Amino acid sequence: MLNYAVKRILIGLATVLAASIVVFAMLEIVPGDPARLMLGMNATEDAVHALQEQMGLNQPLLARYFHWLGGLLTGDLGRSYTYSVPVVDLIVERVAVSLPLALISLVLSTAIALPVALYSASRRGTVADTASMGVAQIGVAIPNFWFALLLVYVFAVTLRLLPAGGFPGWNAGIWQALKALILPSIALALPQAAILARVARSALLDVLGEDYIRTARAKGLSRPGVLYRHALRNALIPILTIVGLQFAFLLAGTIIIENVFYLPGLGRLVFQAITQRDLIVVEGVVMLLVATVILINLVVDLSYAIVDPRLRNRP
């Protein structure tokens, strides 16, 4: 178990390191001079020089990379050119919107999908199973931002129950803030729930065909008994895999949904940074999201070993 964990963690760290090289290199191959690109056409030579100095562009490549990497490790992502504040401060402020949004969506999607999957798998072939899988089949095909538009039209424009967009900030009170996140989380969660329900159902059905399920039935367990006591845990690995992927997807997905609802999260930040050519901010946010995705994969890998005893003794 310990070896497995250590190996996974080392691989995770190596992947983050490799990702940092990719992100750094991407912004290195910007055609032309980044400083000039950021400042635009009519910048003065002096301003360009000053920015080059600030960004350390006159230093050699490797030195700049290690300087940037050192900054990453100490939590210094540089200063935003447009906002004139440290990128870290910007990110911290925006994470307070994006992370709750992704988490709420994840919980919502799992809480909807798993019961549906269990219900469907235990009543395979019935009208209820066919109907719920039909709905899921359609749900998988719905783009979340379009679903968001429909939600806005129904609940904000027509019924006027919930705000159509904007975020009052957590200081305005938990309820006010949460209210602004309800429609975005539903828009993110339901299409994901459809995917998860389908995967979980088919994982459960695969497991229900295994020999040991027959052994358990021969022991006197009822069909539901077998489903909950034997099938669920064995189906957990594919389910966990999808949940992990979905969390990564939700984090990235907030980029789009935040634009629908005008939420001041990481997604909006990245877009504003792109339009303002604030590459330092783009670099920082992308690196943060990539590191988070890798961290999630690591957590999923480690949870495999908790679920499956066969992996515990594996190197």
Place this chain on the structure above:
Amino acid sequence: MTASPWPEGMSKAIGNRSFVVGLTITGIVAIMAVLSFVWTPYAVGTLDIAGKLKPPSWSHWLGTDHYGRDILSMIMVGSRNSIAVAFVSVAIGLAIGVPLGLWAAARGGWIDELLMRLNDLVFAFPALLSAVMITAVFGPGAINAIIAIGIFNIPVFARVARGAALSLWPREFILGARACGKGAARITIEHVLPNIANLLVVQATIQFSLGILAEAGLSYVGLGSQPPMPSWGRMLFEAQTMIGLAPHMALFPGLAIVITVLGLNLLGDGLRDVLDPRLRRER
């Protein structure tokens, strides 16, 4: 008499509801896209400010947008964009991912390990994030959307190909081929690839539908194809501000996406049922 697997497969396919419905929907979308090259109800470039924001009517079946453009025509032309982006990005994934996966499975050892770690690395950049980065550097456009989605498809196909190939390598017919002195490359082409082709076809339909969704998302946030070329995602973006006045502007492009993706998913499910049993039931 001789019985090739095809007639049997065909009759099974025709009996499979998902397959038939999926193929029909996909076929209609494809025909619509091809038709748009020679004919659309209205030219997509024509503005008609007087006739703007009209709900569906006999003259404009799906209504008009805020410039008075015909929405049906724009959906038809926009399908070209969606299909092209999804198609090329799947092709990128297949062309690079499958050989890598097959190579990793055939060689094993450190090459396998290295390729899989590289896969993990690419997986850490969801398509949207790669698109954000590529756009930040090269600016928005359809080509960059294709690259971003295509890069994300590579590890998907590499994993599918490797996993399926790994399960074939210990099979006795591969050992038999090795006992006939055939090398890894030859065995991969003669024995492994034909036996995983089914899986790849099914995965390709899935990635195709994901590609349509991703392209719509990217062009919605302005990272995909640029105006004046109409695209479904962009139409939805433009509909957003008009949602109170003209909900039909948001409804129809979205339905176009849903129906196309649904068709592809049904086709994929159907193909899996039709093609897979041969591989699985034998064991």
Place this chain on the structure above:
Amino acid sequence: MAPLLNIKDLRLTIGGVPVLNGIDLAIEPGEIRALVGESGSGKSMTALSVMKLLPNGARAGGQIRFNGTDILAASETEMCRLRGDDIGMVFQEPMTALNPMKTIGEQVAEGIRLHTGASRAVAEERTRAILDRVGLPVAKFPLGRYPHELSGGQRQRVVIAIACALKPKLLIADEPTTALDVVLQAQILQLLQDLVRDEKMGLLLISHDLAVVADVADSVTILRHGEVMDRGETTQILTEQAHPYTRQLAQASMHVPDRSRPRIAQDDGPLLSVRNVARIYPGTRTGLLARSEPTIAVDDVSFELEPGQSMALVGRSGCGKSTLARMVLALDKPTHGDIALSGRRIDNLGEAALRPARRHMQVVFQDPYGSFNPRHKAGRLVAEPLFLFDTPLSQSETRERIDTALERVGIAPKDRDKYPHEFSGGQRQRLAIARAIITEPKLVVADEPVSALDVSIRAQILDLFADLNGRLGIAYLFITHDLAVARAITDSVMVMADGRIVERGRTDEVLRHPQSDAGRALVDASPDLHRSLARRIGEQG
């Protein structure tokens, strides 16, 4: 007294296809009743009908009475109460019959708690007792073990513990030893017999192996195509063999092919010579730098095989015989030692340099389903080794070779355009042999080539091997755990244990008077119809 289990006119269809056409079968308390038949005879479905665990789409008619309960009319709740409490069941495949995520203690205790409502502590106590009873003492096998930490034989003991935990009145065992080697088979059969005698259980033992049945069953029912062919007291049925099908099965299971000696000019030297060969697998990595102990799969093995000679390599599963076979076939490289074919070393050659040697040695595998690429036609499959010829054959030559090879194994040449799934299991094994002989090799290595086949098919395939040996002078190296196969088809035998050859000699001598411990264990454990019947007739006086 009414029988414990009474099946009357049981009819079963699955998806409309008739599977059982009126089965009658009764078991008294304490009786061991064998249900024998070839694959597709419906024996497993009979057992699953009693448990009411039939696959979807199954419809049963007739009557099954168990201990006063009408099974076919019983509700699912009633069945749940019966299963695991009054009726226990043991399945064929121990490797997959246990939930990999739960400890063996949890899995045994689960049924006890479910049926008796016992507290955790009481259930644990009973679990300990039953695991001890099936030969897994808690001192060596703590309750916290997971299935993957146990061997196949040990797992089958856990499955038996689950089935017998509550001392059921009826135990159903569906081919409980088919997946195990002969020594484990003998141990598990002994365990089942002891449990049944001690607790006065009825046992329905499903088997395809008459020799096993002759050894343990009181009475036997023989099925074919869902109908009862013959039934009665075991020794009587099997000695008299009054029913033609019984006779056919018995003869097939003891079949020894006629063998004419191959006409081989004793030329210079052995065909295959293996000298001091070892294969060591490095230990798996347990830490960044640490590795577990390396595994010695084959340890300093030497032997020679003459042209036209047929030799068996026998041993229990895991003794290294398959690894040795792979090295002979140059599919794996030895760590030490050398292997030569017709005096030329092959263990140090690259793939290109191996081609002439490969032409002279071919292979037949166990599984007639897995040996073929399902997407190629028979002709192409059989022709695959022709790839080894340096100058490609013309189309007509290839065709001629394919047809000759197919004819030699008894398949009509016109079937060359069929796909493998269109052939039966036995025909597929013929195809595998056709592929092995198409290059006219001097040596064929056969890895358990008949153990997946029904007895009557197996007799035919053994005849084919004997015939090809006589006609074409092909030498065989037969890898098997089944001494009946060794006896039927080979001149000499080597016994392998723990990677070493522990005994060798003429087949009849070694099998009659084994000298080594491993050899004795194999011979003693091997079921033998004649021997079992003789013993039982002796016992009955």
